[in-house]
Every structure is written in C-alpha cells, then in structure tokens.
Amino acid sequence: MQNYEERKCMQLKKIYLDNAATTQVDERVLEEMQRVFLENYGNASSLHSFGQNALEEMEKSREKIARILGAKPKEIYFTSGGTESNNAAIKGIMNLNEKNKLIVSSIEHPSIIKTAEYLKEKGKKVFFAQVNEKGIIKIDELEKQIDSNTSLISVMHSNNEIGSIQPIKEIAEMCETKKVLFHSDIVQSTAKIKIDLNKLNLNLASVSGHKFYGPKGVGLLFVKEGTKIEPLIHGGGQEKKIRSGTENIPGIVGLAKALELTEENREQEMNRQEKLRDKLIKGLNEIKKSKLNGHETKRLANNVNFSFFGVEGEALITLLDFEGIQASTGSACSSKNLKISHVLEAIGLDHIWAHGSLRLSLGKNNTEKEIDYTLEKIPLVVEKLRKMSSVKI
Amino acid sequence: MYSKKVMEEFKNPKNIGKIEDPDAVGEVGNPICGDMMKVYLKIKDNKIIDVKVETFGCVSAIATSSKATEMVKGKTLEDAMKLTEKEVADELDGLPPIKFHCSVLAVKGIKKAIENYREKQKK
Numbered sequence: 001m002q003n004y005e006e007r008k009c010m011q012l013k014k015i016y017l018d019n020a021a022t023t024q025v026d027e028r029v030l031e032e033m034q035r036v037f038l039e040n041y042g043n044a045s046s047l048h049s050f051g052q053n054a055l056e057e058m059e060k061s062r063e064k065i066a067r068i069l070g071a072k073p074k075e076i077y078f079t080s081g082g083t084e085s086n087n088a089a090i091k092g093i094m095n096l097n098e099k100n101k102l103i104v105s106s107i108e109h110p111s112i113i114k115t116a117e118y119l120k121e122k123g124k125k126v127f128f129a130q131v132n133e134k135g136i137i138k139i140d141e142l143e144k145q146i147d148s149n150t151s152l153i154s155v156m157h158s159n160n161e162i163g164s165i166q167p168i169k170e171i172a173e174m175c176e177t178k179k180v181l182f183h184s185d186i187v188q189s190t191a192k193i194k195i196d197l198n199k200l201n202l203n204l205a206s207v208s209g210h211k212f213y214g215p216k217g218v219g220l221l222f223v224k225e226g227t228k229i230e231p232l233i234h235g236g237g238q239e240k241k242i243r244s245g246t247e248n249i250p251g252i253v254g255l256a257k258a259l260e261l262t263e264e265n266r267e268q269e270m271n272r273q274e275k276l277r278d279k280l281i282k283g284l285n286e287i288k289k290s291k292l293n294g295h296e297t298k299r300l301a302n303n304v305n306f307s308f309f310g311v312e313g314e315a316l317i318t319l320l321d322f323e324g325i326q327a328s329t330g331s332a333c334s335s336k337n338l339k340i341s342h343v344l345e346a347i348g349l350d351h352i353w354a355h356g357s358l359r360l361s362l363g364k365n366n367t368e369k370e371i372d373y374t375l376e377k378i379p380l381v382v383e384k385l386r387k388m389s390s391v392k393i
Numbered sequence: 394m395y396s397k398k399v400m401e402e403f404k405n406p407k408n409i410g411k412i413e414d415p416d417a418v419g420e421v422g423n424p425i426c427g428d429m430m431k432v433y434l435k436i437k438d439n440k441i442i443d444v445k446v447e448t449f450g451c452v453s454a455i456a457t458s459s460k461a462t463e464m465v466k467g468k469t470l471e472d473a474m475k476l477t478e479k480e481v482a483d484e485l486d487g488l489p490p491i492k493f494h495c496s497v498l499a500v501k502g503i504k505k506a507i508e509n510y511r512e513k514q515k516k
C-alpha cells in the first residue's frame with residue numbers, strides 16, 4: 001500500500017475542483033481516526049474501561065464541536081451525515097403532529113426536498129418558497145406563507161450548487177416572532193463561514209463531516225435545548241434516545257478534528273479561496289455568451305457556477321476530466337432523472353443556459369497555479385464543444 | 394459508466410460539423426432531456442456520399458452522432474433508413490440504459506434528413 005504522501009503526490013496531477021461534492025480527508029484527521037479505530041475501539045455503551053474510554057473520547061469531541069459552533073454539548077446529536085440530519089430534523093418535527101404545515105425553500109438539497117415531498121404525500125401541507133433570479137429566498141413571500149398551522153420552516157444557510165447565502169438571521173427572527181420552528185441545513189457553510197448557532201437563533205441545524213476534510217458518513221444535528229423532536233431511528237437509545245445505533249466514534253472524532261483544524265485558520269483560508277474564486281469568475285467572464293449563476297457577493301467563497309451557452313454540461317465536464325480537471329454540472333443529461341437541476345430551474349435559468357452549467361468548488365488544497373491552468377483549459381474546451389454544437393451563439 | 398468505445402468515440406468524434414451546400418438537412422430535438430441535433434447529407438446516385446452532424450448534447454449524444462453517421466456513410470438511402478438505435482449502441486459496446494435515448498436522437502436525425510430529401514425530390 002502506498003503511504004499518504006505518495007497518494008497525495010499521485011493525485012497532484014489531477015485538479016480537484018469539486019469540493020462542494022466532497023473533500024479529501026485531512027491527514028491529521030485520518031491519524032486521529034486511525035488511533036481511535038485501533039486503540040480506542042470500545043462501544044460507548046459498555047461499562048468496562050474500553051467502553052468508558054470510548055465514551056470519553058466521544059464526549060470530548062462533542063464539547064469541541066459545541067464550542068466551535070456556539071452550541072451546548074447536549075444540543076449536539078451525532079448522525080450518519082447531512083442527509084440523515086435533514087431527514088431527522090424535518091420528520092422529527094413534523095411527526096410530532098402538532099401543527100400540519102411545513103415550509104422549505106425551493107433550492108434545498110434533495111434530502112430536504114424529497115423529505116418534504118414525502119410528507120406531502122402523507123398528508124402534510126407543504127409549501128416550497130421561491131427564490132429570486134440570484135438564488136436568494138424571497139423573504140416577504142415566505143412570511144406571507146406562515147400561518148397559525150405552520151410548524152417548521154427550513155431554509156439552507158448556503159446553497160450547494162450556486163453558492164447563494166441566505167438571510168438566515170432575518171428568517172430566524174421572523175420565525176421567533178411568529179412562534180415557528182426554524183431548521184437550517186448548514187452543511188455547505190460549516191467551516192467556511194463563522195457559525196454561532198445560539199446567536200443565529202436556530203432550533204435545528206444539519207452538518208456533514210465530509211465537506212470540510214472530515215470523513216464521509218458522519219454528521220450531526222443541532223437541536224436547541226427545549227426543542228421537542230421525535231427520533232428518526234429507534235433502537236438502543238443512544239444520543240438521548242434521539243438517534244439509536246452504536247456511535248461511530250472514529251467518525252465523530254474525525255469530524256471534531258476536521259472542524260477544529262479548519263477553524264484554526266478559517267478566515268485566512270477562506271479569503272485565499274475567495275481570491276481564487278474571483279480570479280476564476282473574472283477569467284470565465286471573458287468567454288463569450290457565458291454568465292455567472294447565483295449572487296455576485298452573497299456567495300460562498302469557494303463556489304463558482306457558470307453557464308456557457310450552446311454547450312452541454314456532461315460533455316463539458318468529461319472533456320475537462322480529460323485535461324485533469326474535476327468539476328460538476330447541473331445539466332439535465334448528467335442527472336439521474338434527465339431533468340435540469342431544481343436549483344437552476346428555481347432561479348429561472350432557461351434550458352439551454354442550464355444545460356451548459358459548470359460548478360467549480362474550491363478547497364484548501366487548490367493552488368493559484370491550478371486555477372491558472374483551469375482558466376487556460378476551459379475556454380478551449382468550451383470552444384471545442386461550441387464548434388460541435390447545433391446551437392450557435 | 395460509459396464503455397471504453399463510447400469514450401473513444403467521444404474523444405475523437407467523426408463527421409462533426411456542417412456541410413456548406415447539403416442536399417438535405419434533418420433537425421431533431423430530444424423531448425427527454427432537451428438536446429438538439431442537426432444532420433447534413435450530401436447525396437449522389439441514391440447514396441450518402443457525405444454526412445456531417447452538429448450536436449448539442451451529452452457524451453453519449455456526441456458519441457452516437459459520430460458512430461451513426463459513420464455507419465450510414467456510403468450507404469444507399471434504403472439501407473440507411475434501416476439503421477436502428479440498437480445497432481449504433483451495440484457498435485459502441487452498449488450504452489447505459491438512461492442514455493439509450495441519445496442514440497435514438499442520432500438515428501432519428503439521419504432518417505429525418507433522408508425523409509426531407511425525399512420530400513424535396515418529389516416536388
């Protein structure tokens with residue numbers, strides 16, 4: 001087996017610009033996890049010392065995370081990731097059957113959209129709140145939808161496709177005045193934007209470890225003290241009966257370590273990425289008939305989403321892959337249901353523009369040299385596809 | 394997800410572009426994912442002597458445009474009309490099920506061009 005350094009070198013030939021999909025685990029996170037896997041492998045529910053050591057390890061991680069995110073340790077519930085946290089939050093509140101209406105934004109991650117659609121089928125009243133053409137929620141329309149029957153509102157902190165940052169503070173204040181619970185999927189914002197959960201006044205929030213150099217398959221749900229919630233997963237009663245199942249302690253330790261590491265130089269690093277992002281945007285803007293999707297400034301520091309008229313996204317990312325550049329697209333052809341991304345649809349992008357969408361998402365391992373190389377290649381690849389295309393610019 | 398042959402064909406697609414003075418053109422759109430394709434034919438003595446295609450579509454659409462046009466080049470119109478999506482897909486060692494409709498588009502484009510040619514001849 002190659003060691004970590006060798007692997008890293010091997011991958012350097014590839015330019016990974018899909019950090020919104022997932023990230024490479026930080027070496028120091030891996031080390032911590034390996035230690036727990038091999039040395040501290042007890043079950044936290046066991047009464048013997050192995051068990052108790054594991055429990056201690058987990059609680060230390062919980063405290064660390066709570067401190068960084070501005071929460072109390074008892075408000076943190078570990079899960080298997082963002083998808084589970086989102087399911088647990090939405091179903092956990094709606095299944096209390098106190099009030100019947102759920103409002104979610106139309107640009108949520110599928111783990112919210114599909115959950116909302118499921119609950120609608122089961123008889124709940126669900127409203128999908130619209131966003132404007134820059135992907136920012138229309139707050140007055142959202143407000144009009146809140147009635148005495150509304151139980152929960154869920155709006156993501158920032159969007160995974162177009163990077164638009166939502167006015168979470170305003171929505172939270174509105175929810176507090178109207179006595180409605182508020183959940184936010186903060187998966188893409190965590191470790192990029194300073195999150196202070198208690199100041200943000202959220203009732204619930206979802207986090208996933210693999211978006212900030214932590215392991216896949218581990219995340220957390222923040223549940224504000226005093227917020228009642230039904231468990232999604234029943235069993236042995238772990239996590240105060242809210243989430244049963246033997247705790248993934250190596251994963252939890254990895255999650256905490258990853259958050260700690262990113263927090264150490266978060267601002268500085270995100271400023272660096274923002275400069276690279278702006279360089280990309282500036283460079284891509286020079287391509288004829290291209291445009292930025294999402295908001296210019298209310299935007300994640302690592303997100304670029306561009307559309308090139310007359311080219312198709314799957315072909316585009318495949319050609320980029322040939323050049324060593326890993327990216328993603330919201331084109332209909334690349335999706336499992338052959339529909340354009342619901343986010344691009346929600347911002348009113350017409351089909352030809354949506355077809356030619358390209359998402360580049362930066363991470364801590366990207367260098368300026370890589371960005372320069374990428375800016376050299378994209379215009380050539382777009383040009384090549386435009387020559388082949390039956391849609392002329 | 395794609396076969397090696399699909400990727401090869403996509404990397405080096407044949408017959409891509411347009412013919413300046415075509416004898417027939419077939420333009421088709423794909424209601425499934427929204428792609429578009431335009432086929433140009435040069436026809437002599439009932440034979441396809443040249444064919445070019447422009448494709449606004451995915452890897453599979455480009456690869457099947459290339460393969461399908463290759464398969465009809467030099468053929469009589471009658472033979473070309475017999476081409477099936479399955480034959481094109483088979484030549485590429487198959488397509489992922491969700492991508493089969495892209496090969497339908499390529500074949501349809503060619504047939505539409507031939508039909509347009511025949512219409513024109515009738516007049």
Ligand SMILES: Cc1ncc(COP(=O)(O)O)c(C=O)c1O
Pocket residue numbers: 020021080081082083084086109111156158159160185187188208209210217218219
């Ligand atoms: C905004 C958002 N929410 C939720 C998820 C799901 O997280 P996970 O992959 O941990 O299930 C993702 C990423 O896939 C995401 O980007």
Ligand code: FES
Pocket residue numbers: 332333334338423426427428449450451452453454492495
């Ligand atoms: S052309 Fe859209 S999926 Fe192939």
